[in-house]
Each structure stands twice: as C-alpha cells, then as structure tokens.
Amino acid sequence: MGKYLLRRLAINVLLVAIAASLAYLLAASSLNPQVNFKGRNPPVPEATIDKTLDQYNLNPKKPLLERYGTWVSGVVKGDFGQTWEGDSVNEEMGRRVGVSLRLLLIGTILGSGLGVLIGAFAAVRQYKLSDRVIGVSSFVIMAVPVFVMATMLILAATGLNNAAGSKLIEFVGEYSPGLTGWDQFANRLVHLILPTISLCLGQIAFYSRIQRNMMLDVLGQDFVRTAMAKGLRRRTALFRHALRTALIPAATYFAFAFGTLLTGATFTEKIFGWHGMGAWLVDSINQHDVNAVAAVSTFAAACVLVAGFLSDLAVAALDPRVRVS
C-alpha cells in the first residue's frame, strides 16, 4: 500500500508540473503586460517598459520558451517570480492561500456532509412530503449559478438588516477592521455566513441528489433484501447495509464536485470581497499578470489532484473490493 501511494504521489507531482507548465505557456502567450503601460500620461517610453518587464521575466518580446525556461528554473527553487508591479508572487500567494483554503475546506466539509445526510434522509422517506421538498429544492438550487446565488443572498441580507435596523449580517470582506480578541473572532464568523451559504448550497444539493439516488439504487439490490430476510427492519437494513454501500459512488463524485467548488470559490471571493486565490486569478488576468496567473493555476491543479487522491482514498476505505493489498 505504501509503495502504491508513493507512486501515486509521484504521478500527481508530474501531472501538476505538466498542468502548471501548460498554464504558464497559455498565459504567457495570450496575456500581454505591456497593455498596463498603455495610455498613461505622460506616455512611458518603450525602453522603460521593456526594461521593467525584462526585469520580471514578463516581456512578450522575448521568445516564449526562453521566458518559460527562466520561470521553470525559478519554480524548481520554489520561486514563482514577480508580479508586473515587482512584488513577490510567493509572498502574495502566502497571504491568499489561507483565505482560499479556509473557504474550500468549510465548503467541502459542510457541503458533502450535510448533502449526504439530507440525501440519505430523503431516500428513507422516499415519495413522502419531506422527500419531495428536498428533491424540488435541490433541483432548483442546482439551477442557480453561484454568482446569482451570492447576489441574491446579498439582497436578502440587506432586507434582513433593514428590517432589523442594524447590521446583523455583514458581507463585505473577511472582517471589519479595528476589532480585537473575541470581538474580532465573532466578527469574522459573521462575515463567513453569506460566503459559506453561497458556496455550500450548490454542493449540498448536488450531494443530496447523488446520495438519494444511489441509496435508492442500492435499495433494490439483493443484499438489502437479504438483510431484511435476516429479520432486520427496513429502516435498519437501509442504514446499516444501504447507506454504507451507497457512500462509495458518492465518494467517487468527490473529485468532480471539488472542481465545481473551486470555480465557485472564485465567485464567492470576488463578490464578497475576500482576497483569496480566486479573486487574484480574475484580477491578474485583467492585469495581464502572467506569473501570478501561473501560480494560481499551479495551486488549482494541486488542489484538484489532492481532491482526486482523497476521493480515491475514501473509496478504498469504504470499498474492500478495490483495496490494493
């Protein structure tokens, strides 16, 4: 098992490297940092632009492969280069990774956990009112893109705040400045509410549908019938035999769901004014900031692969048939 995991890790590192290179090459060929200097008053002389961009390895006049070579030699040493304004990409990333991971982690845990629970509950209560309500609402929620959801939540929260006459729910930034200790912590929590909901709702809807369908699939299978033939109640047979087995396909969807979550986090960060990796991606594409874009892409690739790896681990833990001995 250990050997297998090591090999798996090696493949993943290779894949991240290829994906990051691809992202760099795409970014370096389609983004043009010169644009940032255009239209300034007084106009910046071309030589100055070239000099500045050369310094940060961003000058499109240099051959692509040469720039790529410089970038790679930096990345291998753990240095993702500089932004077009000359700041260190590493430092900026260090500030932002934590912000993004916090959102992603909460989104994943709440989304998959609540989703699976709700789905299982709906399956047990198949065709009853609660099942129908869950079914219809998850269907509607899955039709609402994150950016619409986030804006709708803002509207709702504003309405609530106006009705209460005070700022019950705050939704701009990570926290309000000027608070310390417990107050700051509570304030951070309040700021988390809307981003968390907008990120999680879609995930919950997705997982609950999958879990419900998988459980109903399993429900018709012979082994649930066997469990009932042994003398278990229908409900007990469902929980003890169907739920556990139905978790396996749900776990395989984990990697897929994480991809959507990652994209969704970009919107959440941008709309709620969080300074995370997703917001950075959007800003740096708009500023033609090649190195920053490449760094975010590397982060995204690593996240996707870690999610895939975790998903495989979860499946192996749940399903004795795929365990590698």
Place this chain on the structure above:
Amino acid sequence: MSILEVKDLTVTFPGGIEAVRGVNYSVSRGEVLGIVGESGSGKSVTSLAVMGLLPRNAVVSGSVKLHGRELLGMPEDDQIKVRGKTISMIFQDPLSAFTPVYTIGDQIAEAVRIHQKVGKDKAARRAVELLDLVGIPHPGVRAKAFPHEFSGGMRQRAMIAMAIANDPDLLICDEPTTALDVTIQAQVLEVLKTAQRETGAGIVMITHDLGVIAGMADRVLVMYAGKPVEQGPVDELYYRPRMPYTMGLLASIPRIDGEEGPLVPIEGNPPSPAALPPGCPFAPRCPMKIDACDDEEPPLTEIGGGRHVACIRSREIEHKGLTGADVFPVPVIPPNDVVRIPREQRPTVLELNDLIRHYPLMKGAVFKRRVGTVHAVDGISFDIAEGETLALVGESGCGKTTTLQQIMQLEPPQSGRIVVLGKDSGKLGKEDRKALRGDLQIVFQDPMAALDPRMPVGDIVAEPLRAHGRKNVDQRVAELLTLVGLDPSYAERYPQHFSGGQRQRIGIARALALEPKMLVLDEPVSALDVSIQAGVINLLEELKNTLGLSYLFVAHDLAVVRHLADRVAVMYLGRIAEIGTVENVYDRPAHPYTQALLSAIPLPDPEMERTRKRILLEGDLPSPADPPSGCRFRTRCPKFARLSEAERRRCVDEEPSVVRLANAVDHGAACHYAEEIEVITASDDQEEK
C-alpha cells in the same frame, strides 16, 4: 402438522399484472417441497410474498399461515421476529445477496444477534461454527474475508450457514444452485441436505431444474403462468404425469443417460402475464387441446393419492396411460449423409495443435504491473471432421471460451496452430481472413445480447451479407428466416418483440447467412427454458444434416452435449482431460474428472437419483494463474487420494498428456492411471439396444 400453509395466494403488480394467481400448498417438518416452473411462471414471486419481501407496490392477497399464524398483513414489528428466525431464505445469486462492504463472518454474526441475545464475541464464534458446519475450510480465517473473496460455491455455503443460524423451521431456497457449476452444485446440494438434517426444517425448493428436484423433493408443485397446474408426490409426478404441460416438460429434457432420437419440444411460448388466454393458459401450446379448454380455466382438483391436477382431460390421460412422447408430436429429422463415410476419409475442417493462450495478470489502477500469468489455454489439440459435431465441455474457468475466441479471431495464436478449412490462421492475409470468416460463423449464448436492439431483424440477418458485398440481400434474408422456422415478415420487427427461442433462431439465421461450412456454437441453448431448448436443439441437428455443416459446440450442460455431439472433449484448467466419441466418454469415462463431472449431473428420475452414488469433488477449481504442478486435477482428484505415495509422485511431477486408451478407437484420457468405469447407469431403453 404443517409448518407453512399457503392458501389462494395472489400477487398483483402495478399495471394489473397478475404474477401469481392463486397458489395453494403446505409444507411439513422435515419435508422438501419442490416448486418447478419456467421463467415467468411466478415461482420466485410466490416465495418472496411468503417472506413479505416483495416491493411495497405489489398487492398480495390470500393467506400465508406459519404455525397457524397469519403472516399477510402482519405489522413489521412482528414480521421481523419471524423472518430469519422461523423462516429463512437462500437466494439464487450469492454474490449480490451479501453486502459487499462487510465480512462474511460479520454478516452471519449479525443474523445471530438479531434473534439471539448474545455478545459480539459469542456471535462471531457462532458464525465460525456455522461456517465449519457447511464445510468451509479454515472457517476462522475465512470468516474475516469479504464476499468478493469467496468463490461462488463458498458464498452459497456461507448463505446456507446464515440461513440456518437461528435454527429455522422452514427454509426457502430460490434457485440455490442455478448460478453454480455442476460439481459445485452437487457439493452445495449435499450441504443443504446436511443443513436439513441439523435443523429438521421443512424446505421449499424452487428451481427450473427437474433433475435437482428429482433428487431433493418429496413432493412437487408444477407452476405455469402464475398458477399450479399439477401437484403430487415426486415419484407419481415424474413417472405418471397427468397434465400435458408436465408431460411435455419431462419429455423435452435431454438426458445424460442417453435416449436417442429427437427431443420432444413444446411449441409456442408461455403467455405473458399481461395477456393471458381465456380458459386454460396452456391450451394454446397443448396438443391435447379441445374446445372446452378455452371455456374456463380448469381448477386444481384432487385426483387421489395426494395428487392435484388442473386439466380437464387428466382422467383420460390416466386411463390411456399416455406419456409425453405419445401426446406431443415427435419431429422428424432428416438423416445425415456425410456420416456414412468413415471419419478418417472425411476432410478435416478444424484442427487445433498445441494451442496456448496466456494472459498477463495485472494489478493496480494507475501504473498497472504484471503480477502473474493466467494459463487460460495451455496446450490443447483436437480436430473436427466434416459433418461432425465436437463438443468442448467443462466448468467455468476451464478455458473453453478462450479457445473459442482464439479460433474466431483468426489471428496468429500465441503458440501452437489453428487450421480452419485447411488454412493456417497464422499465415492469413487480410483478404483471405475476411473470406474465411464467411465459412466460419458463430452462434452466441445469450439471445438477448447477441442481437443489436437498435436494428430490425432484417438488417441483423443482412449485416454479414452486406459486409461481404452479397447481392439479393432481401430475398436471402427471407430464405434464411424461413430456414430457421420464422416468418419472413418478421424482418421488419425489432429483436425485443421476440421470445428467447425465437431470438436464438434469428442468431442462427445470421450465422448461416454466408453459407458457412462450420459453425461455432457458444452455449446456444443454456439461456433458454427447457421446453424452448428442445426446439432449438432439434433445429441445430436438422440444419447440420441438411446443410452438411460441422459444429464446434461449447457447453457446460453435459446432457445437451450427449444429445447433439458426436465427439466430446472435456477440459479442465486449460487442458483437455478426456476426449473421444460421446458413447466412449459418457459410458466408459476414464479420467477421474470426467467421472466426477458425469456423476454430479442430476437426473430427472427420482428413483435413480435416490440410488446413485455420487463422486463428490473436494474444494474449488484452483486459480488458472497458479495451476498445480504435474497433473492439474490432482488437488481435487478422488483417485489421487487413493494412490500410494510412490504412485502419487508421478502425478505431482509429470504432467499427463492425452493418451489413446487401449482397445478403443477414438477415446483418450490425460491421466497416468486412467481406468474406464461406468458412472451413469444406462436407462432402460438403452439397455434394450
């Protein structure tokens, strides 16, 4: 005192489909009631209704009394006290019947703990005891294994262990051995008998196999279209059937103790439960049908001697002493001209010489690595002369399917030689190969999967014609459909409108389209019900004789093989164990494996089943990735067990090859100590010859 009493049981599914239409039976302690019927006769639904395990949308009415207590309509709280405690059930497919994520031991212990107040440790110990009882080796270790790590036979044993965990009064077995090979089936039936001895339970045995019932049951209930049509003690029912359906069923089974002559098929198909005929449901297929049969459905009436029959002409049948062969028209099959020429003078159509096919055994998901070699086919040789049928028989995993694929691919084999109609498959050019495909065609096992559901039948049959650029396609399609006994107008319909037997005929028509010289038949009748099977076997025999075909017939059903084949090759673990004419191999088997195989097959004859002595094999088939040294059969060989130490050495060290037996023209066995013995007592009419 009967344990279970079922009265007027009916089951209706949504859409008004009556799957069960009034079933009555009772079972006493220690008694075995056999329920026989073809697919769709409602036999399994009946038992699920008794257990209360039908889907919630099924409407059940009538009465099911267990020890005098009504089970239908009982609240779930009381039901769960009965299920698994007083009544247990054994399901057909033991792989899907176990939860894949828990160990076998845990699942049996769970059954113990539901009904008995014992601790976890004690329940686990009891599970091991039960596994030991049903004959699982190393039960302590095996209890910790997951269902997928068990072989089919072992899983079914574990299923039995779970069913008897709470000492039930009644065991319902739903096709318990259908998914298993014959030698494993013999083992499992033996375990069932042990289980019955241990618990003294009554057994309801549901199956389509009249042989299994003959050996197990005390009383038999025959079901047709959701209703019992005949019921009685096993001997009475088998030797003196009183209902034309039972008579036809018994006459249509090919028998391993060899009756010559064509089988007696029952024409037509069972009615669909959604569209039952008026009157007797069997009337449309019944050769004894009179006008009165259409008037009303005959009730199951008692005729004395504990027997019940649902037929208005049963008295007449009894008086005249009619049998299936008297009542059902026996088809006439034209004789074969080719076989008059001695075999040696006929050309060879297929020759296999030391054919080897090994597969790498892979493990791992991302970087696959080779962890071993599967010796699927490991050096087999045989030949087929023109106009001859060679049957390749053996249990699952013996390599017969791989052999067949190797032949059909017409590619150079890994090692050895395949010569089809004088052409070596290793030396074929692209054009030659395509031309040769016209002469070598195949009929598949599963009539559902063999026809593309998206194509009308006409296109399916025309596909090979078009692929080979033949002209007059439509006319030829009509000819072919007529040839296999179908109406040419069927060409416009889709496969799903046909029954299994009809689909198999369409598959045969497609195989014959290019006028092949040789047909490979891959288990062509094993997916069909017995009454349908007989018609297809007769068709194959007729086609062979009229068209001068040669067959390579791959099968696991030795009774069908005896009926259809001229010569037979028995395979075990990638090698041929025994080969020769059907008479030689069946009547005087020389290899211990053939002997065990033949003795494991249940005969549809209660008297013979009771007196037969079975040669039971130990354990399962070894993995083809790791075959035993020397003789591959020695690990399970009953003869090996009886040999002296010195004699055994040869079995361990030296791999036997097929050697022609002394005083036989066409009979060889791959055993160092081959010795011909009789395993099946010849049936009466054979002795007369």
Place this chain on the structure above:
Amino acid sequence: MRSKVVLRRLVKNKQTRYGLIGVLLLLILAYVGPFVAPYDWSDKDFMAFMQPPGPDHWWGTTQTGGDVFANTLRGLQKSLVIGFLVALISTGLAALVGAAAGYFGGWVDRILMWGVDLLLVLPSFLIIAILSPRLKGGTWLLFVLLLALFGWMITSRVVRSMTLSLREREYVLAARYMGIPGWRIILRHVLPNLSSLLIIDATLNVSGAIIGETSLSFFGFGVQAPDVSLGTLIADGSGPSTVISYPWLFLFPAGLLVALVLSVNLIGDGLRDALDPGSTS
C-alpha cells in the same frame, strides 16, 4: 415500438412537460419579444438613466439608458445559442473520443485518456479565462469553440466505460467476426446503443454550457462588449451597492437564467427517466 414508448413516457412525465413548456416560452420570449418591444437593444434613451420598471421601459433602464427588456432578450438569445451549440459540439466530441478509446483500447485508449486526465487537472473555467484576452475583438464563435473544447471530458469518460462493456456484447463480437471494420462497428452498433446516454448528456450539457458561458461572461472573460449575454448583464447589475439600489438590473437577467437552466435540467431529468428507466442517478 420503442420510440413510441419513450414518447409516451416523455409526455406522461410531468417534469419534462414543465421543462419543455419552459424552454419553449423562453425561446418565444427571446425571438418574438424583440418585435413587440418598444426599444431595440442598441437604442440609448438619454432621457432615462437607471429608471425602474415602468410603462415606457418595461423592465427599466441601465446606467447608459439602455432598455433592460431589450438587452435581456438579446442576452437570452446569445446564451441560448451558445448553450445549444456548445452542447452539440462537446457531446459529439465526447462520443467520438470516448467510443474510440473504449472500442480500440490499447495505446489509442491510453493516449486519449491521458489527454482527458490532463484536461481535467485544470478547471476549464481557468483555462478559458486565461485564453480570454484573445477573444477580445474576435467572434463569439471562438468562445463557443473554447467552451466545447474544454467541456467534453466527463461525458467522454462515461461513454468510454459504457463502450468497454458494449465491446464485449455479443452482437458487437458477431459483427467483428463477420469482418466489419472497427469504425463501422462504432458508428453502426456502439453509438446507436449509447444514444440514450448521449441524448441525456447533450441536454444536461446545454445547461452546463449556459452556466459556463454566463460565469465566464460575468467576469468579462466570455462574450465581449458591445455584444451582451445574460452573464454580462448580471455582472452589470450585481455588486452590493448596485444590486441594492437598482435591483431590476440584476433580477430580470438572473431570473431568466435560472428559469432557462431549470427548464433544461427538467427536460434532461425527464429524458433520463423515459430513456433509461433502470437508472435513477
């Protein structure tokens, strides 16, 4: 007949009925609406900036005096066209790649699936966003192509795994033993037998493509001005201060978008029930 059975099941299915009605209404709105509307989407009414909905401007006006009703319908048209085109191309691509990988196996399979794995490592949103500066000034068809090019991988995996099992189906073996070449078997036997799956996936890919398009356009990475799509319109209307003061800018395009995606999903789900009654997923 199978097609009749499917049709009957479809019509009987409430979900599909609502979905079909929804899509039909939206189509009518998008293509007939502009003829009824008093303003064209390119008109600017300099007398009315940021007007709330009223008798003159039914759904209000924008910062530059554009008519929200006309704009939204224009955006709806674009989103519809892009959604359907992308779904068509990407499902076709997925079918070909998946079936080829599954049927031929060996190195064809390995190379194709390796490509799929690689494409799945980077979210398609990210790749298209990076490439978006190239879209500026170009035609929106290029954007369609990009969306299709990065949206077929998951379907192709499903197609591949189903092809793997179809390949061992006896009617495919029979065709092979007749000497019919691989590509013909894929076209005549494999793909027709996957048609249920492909139809369902194509439908669900429509809603996926619409969400993808609007998401990218939301950040300005998709449809470029002066063209509008539902995504760009929603972007113009959101932002905490805008949405609170001028909610009509957001609510109308967002409402239509949700209605559209919901209707398409309803059809897809209903199709699954009708074409593939065995599966519940």
